[in-house]
Amino acid sequence: MTDLSTVKAALKAQSIETPSWAYGNSGTRFKVFAQAGVPRTPQEKIDDAARVHEFTAAAPSVALHIPWDRTDDYPALAAHAAGQGVRLGVINSNVFQDDDYKLGSVTHPDPKIRRKATDHLLECVDIMDATGSRDLKLWFSDGTNYPGQDDIADRQGRLGDALAEVYERLGDDQRMLLEYKLFEPAFYATDVPDWGTAYAHCLKLGPKAQVVVDTGHHAPGTNIEFIVATLLREGKLGGFDFNSRFYADDDLMAGAADPFQLFRIMYEVVRGGGLAAETGVAFMLDQCHNIEAKIPAIIRSVMNVQEATAKALLVDPVALRAAQQAGEVLEANAVLMDAYNTDVRPLLREVREEQGIDPDPIAAYKRSGWADHIVAERVGGTQAGWGA
Ligand code: AOS
Ligand code: ZN
Ligand code: ZN
Incomplete structure (x- = not known):
């Protein structure tokens, strides 16, 4: 039997980082x-x-996200966040929205362009120093569209050189999180297309380099939880960009398209000890809310991650291990499915009541009047981002 007070404590301790760009137009x-x-x-x-x-x-x-959130006073921005009861998290770099990067950024054949891209990454570490952020998240749109367009192996070398330079610049308590993505915008050979490529670079770099798993960045049918289990075993799971997808990198609300997959992922996280803060696994959302109201969609996504986590915590490890050891295929599967099929919403309501917040976050947000407030106050102008 699973101890409910332990489950509740783990749920109260879990933090899910939200992305600044999800609040803007996309x-x-x-x-x-x-x-x-x-x-x-x-x-x-x-x-x-x-x-x-x-x-x-x-x-x-x-x-x-830099440059979308660029400011001339990062300590003031951090102070603003603290005044609002939150803090600044991961710094996301951007080497994909400049004409110079048509043929790549850190893998570009021209060393001048590579220098410019690497300098931006170094600038992001300067910003981390100013914001107090622990992690630099690197996603490269680099790749080629046609066979023969550039030398695939040389591009890996250029990437490795840039990563090594940025790695050397990291402080003792800072990390770089390398994100992989199968395709888009490159359609033939992306330079960091999969976890294996990201892992190989991170392994060579050292302990401060970790892999980030964006749940929308795989081929259909990929067993993402297997990747999660493997990276955790190897001490290389830096974190997640959660979102959900039906087709490609859809960036829909986490847990919306395939809540069972999110549960399976969270089960491997729980099983591998990844909920413990010391492991350093960062739980982040990376989503866009193109047609739905953004803030309640993000609240819903946070709740979906919490529900998947709660179900994963409810898996009875003793019963599961006994069934596995006995080769009882159906029983082992049933232990997992019993947890998945549990309605954890009452448990999460209790958790929230114990935390002193409304048990129904969406209803509480709607009652707060914030949506009307921002429509009245924020007139004119769109902040830079995906939608700019
Ligand atoms: C792009 O597909 C990646 O998911 C990135 O993590 C992210 O969406 C982008 O860097 C915005 O910051
Ligand atoms: Zn991402
Ligand atoms: Zn993505």
Whole structure:
């Protein structure tokens, strides 16, 4: 039997970081449907993130993206976040929105372009020093569209050189999280297409380099929980970009498309000890809310991660191990499914009541009047981001 007080304690300790860009306008290549009241400044994105934390008590930090959240005073931005009851989290670099990067950034054949890209990554570490952020998240859109376009192996070497330079710049308590993605925007050979490539680079770099798993970045049918289990075993799971997908990198709300997959992932996290703060696994959202209201969608996503975590914590490890050892295939599967099929919403309501917040975060947000407030206050201008 699982001890409910342990489950509750683990749920109360879990933090889910929300991304600044999810609060701004976003869309597809076809159309960005602008929403009223979206943030115009990094400060306003932080204010929205603070509402998510206020109503969930589970989202105490917000990831920044440079240059979308560039400011001339990062300590002031950190102080603004603290005043709102949250803190600044991972710094996301951007070497994908500049004309110079048409053929790549750190893997570009021209050393001048590689220098420019690496300098941006180094600047992001300077920003981490100013914000007090622990992690630098690196996602490279680099890759090629046609066979023969560039030398695949040489590009790995260029990537390795840039990563090594940035790694050397990291402080003792800072990390780099390398994110992989199968395709898009490159359609033939992405330079960091899979966990194996990311892992190989991180292994060579050292302990401060870790792999980040974005749940939308795999081929359909990929067993993501297997990757999670493997990276955790190897001490190389830096964190997650949670979102969900039906087709490609859809960036829909975490847990919306395939809650069972999210449960299976969270089970491997729990099983591998990844919920413990010392392991350093960062639970982040990386989503875009193109047609739905953004703040309640982010609250819903946080709740979905919590529900998957709660179910994973409810798996009876003793019964599961006994069935596995006995080769009882159906029983072992049933132990897992019993946990998955448990309605954990009453448990999470209790957890929230014990934390002193409303048991229904979405209803509490709606009652707060924040949505009307931002529509009235935030007139004119759209903050840079995916939708700009
Ligand atoms: C891109 O597909 C990746 O998921 C990135 O993590 C992210 O969406 C981007 O860097 C925005 O910060
Ligand atoms: Zn991502
Ligand atoms: Zn993505």
